[in-house]
Amino acid sequence: MNSDMTQSVSRRSFLRIVGAASAAATTFPALAAMTPAAAPAGQAGRRSGTRTMHPLSADTVVISSNENPLGxxxxxxxxxxxxxxxxxxxxxxxxxxxxxxxxxxxxxxxxxxxxxxxxxxxxxxxxxxxxxxxxxxxxxxxxxxxxxxxxxxxxxxxxxxxxxxxxxxxxxxxxxxxxxxxxxxxxxxxxxxxxxxxxxxxxxxxxxxxxxxxxxxxxxxxxxxxxxxxxxxxxxxxxxxxxxxxxxxxxxxxxxxxxxxxxxxxxxxxxxxxxxxxxxxxxxxxxxxxxxxxxxDKDLVPLRKKINADIRTETVEFLTKNGYKVIPGSQGNMFMVDVKRPGKEFQNAMLKENVAIGRTWSAMPNYVRVTVGTKGEMEKFQTAFVKCMDMPAGAANGAAELHMPEFHVPSELYRG
Structure with a gap:
């Protein structure tokens, strides 16, 4: 084994710790707390407490977890x-x-x-x-x-x-x-x-x-x-x-x-x-x-930075021109927008339009976080966003929604 290896472990200890990685969630309490229980074999949905989490449809625009759609x-x-x-x-x-x-x-x-x-x-x-x-x-x-x-x-x-x-x-x-x-x-x-x-x-x-x-x-x-x-x-x-x-x-x-x-x-x-x-x-x-x-890959970061910035700018300009309030100054692959109602309610409304957006924070309960997706994904987001904002607050929580299944919207909080 190379003596310059930054992770200074012997061959014997390395073999021992490779097996330990699979038990990390139980070894580290915070990781265990962030890991949802696995669904029983053969179950189509995913369990969360007593609720079944249904997977999103294949045509859903997923801009909820700050992932990079370019892969x-x-x-x-x-x-x-x-x-x-x-x-x-x-x-x-x-x-x-x-x-x-x-x-x-x-x-x-x-x-x-x-x-x-x-x-x-x-x-x-x-x-x-x-x-x-x-x-x-x-x-x-x-x-x-x-x-x-x-x-x-x-x-x-x-x-x-x-x-x-x-x-x-x-x-x-x-x-x-x-x-x-x-x-x-x-x-x-x-x-x-x-x-x-x-x-x-x-x-x-x-x-x-x-x-x-x-x-x-x-x-x-x-x-x-x-x-x-x-x-x-x-x-x-x-x-x-x-x-x-x-x-x-x-x-x-x-x-x-x-x-x-x-x-x-x-x-x-x-x-x-x-x-x-x-x-x-x-x-x-x-x-x-x-x-x-x-x-x-020296071209990778500047190219992807520009792609993200261009699409983010186009999306924020669209929202601003249409009178929606966006938190200014984002330099990430996400932004926050005021939906003038509880964020969870708006998230559910968007999900009915096959667009999965991010969660809200208690310090800003009427704002939702939106990940920057591809140009096509953000165009679908814009259409769905305007439609949902035109709905009166509370419409997504009406009686017709009581039987709506709870979909599993990915979140980086549940990643090990």
Missing amino acids: PAQSALTAICSMGVQGGRYHWDEYVKTIDVFNGEFGLKKDYSALFPGSSGPLDLALMSNLGPDKPLVYGDPSYEQGPRAAEVMKAPKYPVPLTATYAHDVKAMLKAHPSPGAYYIVNPNNPTGTITPKEDIVWLVKNKPAGSVVIIDEAYTHFSDNESCIDLVNQDKDVIVMRTFSKIYGMAGLRAGFAVARPDLIERFNNVGGPSQSLASISITSAAAARASLQ
Whole structure:
């Protein structure tokens, strides 16, 4: 085994932890909490508590989970096909090669990153390893719910801080929220608003935060934006953990690949959460190869960034010209729009039009999040949106809807 391997595990320990990956949901409480029960064999629908979740029809426009409708790049698909025939062996060097390419892109020092199957699992580890009853979480509101969910699992006090007037994280208010939190959680660009927190604000928080607190920066959507990454703060040995995923601009949501970037001691702390963090680290060699090919495909990010921006701009301009209120400034592959009624009600109305949109947040109950799909998908969204907005509020909850089956609308909250 290569002695330079960033995930420093022996052959024996690697064989042991490969088997442990399948048990990750039970090993890590927050992951188990996010994983719905499997449907009984032969059941067409999917169970959620006592309800049956029916799959969406094949012609439904699914713009609910911030997925990339373009899927993996051709370079990634070629890598998967080439590597698939070698799937009978572990090929340790595939993981090393991918880590080396990632580290080289950012000039990271050895052992300053860890490769995982997706980013949800390591995000839980980053959060949970720094939270507890005496280590609160401070986070923006609204923002991605995985932060407060992890805090609940760890019985950590939660301190939500409203976003600024420009929908950025209010770092000065976050600093005042608690004298010694375990972690500050910043999603940048923010989910669900798509808005940016300037890097200088994050640097200010890192510089002024209390000793012992960690700033966790979730950069899942950074490739869609003009924002400057905070990975260089890791190279400066700051108390920072940066999360990266291949699920968004790289279109690998179902293939699962992601990085945690931090000082080695902060990554080592992941092991304090229910077992060795490497139990989440045994991603497939095909996913590792696809991630590496995506990183090396230099035209991929700028091209997809432009495609997303053009379609997002066209859609937002359509909504604005027709008098609908959209949260301004999104630089992600999503935006939020005011539907002037409870978001869940509007989501159900759209679903009847075969368009699955995203959920709402308690801080903005009349806004729904919409993922940017293809040009054709967004044209169907526009037609359905206008039709549903023309309905009087409450129409989707009439008596005729009582027997409407509950469809399973995908959500990134239920991804391991």
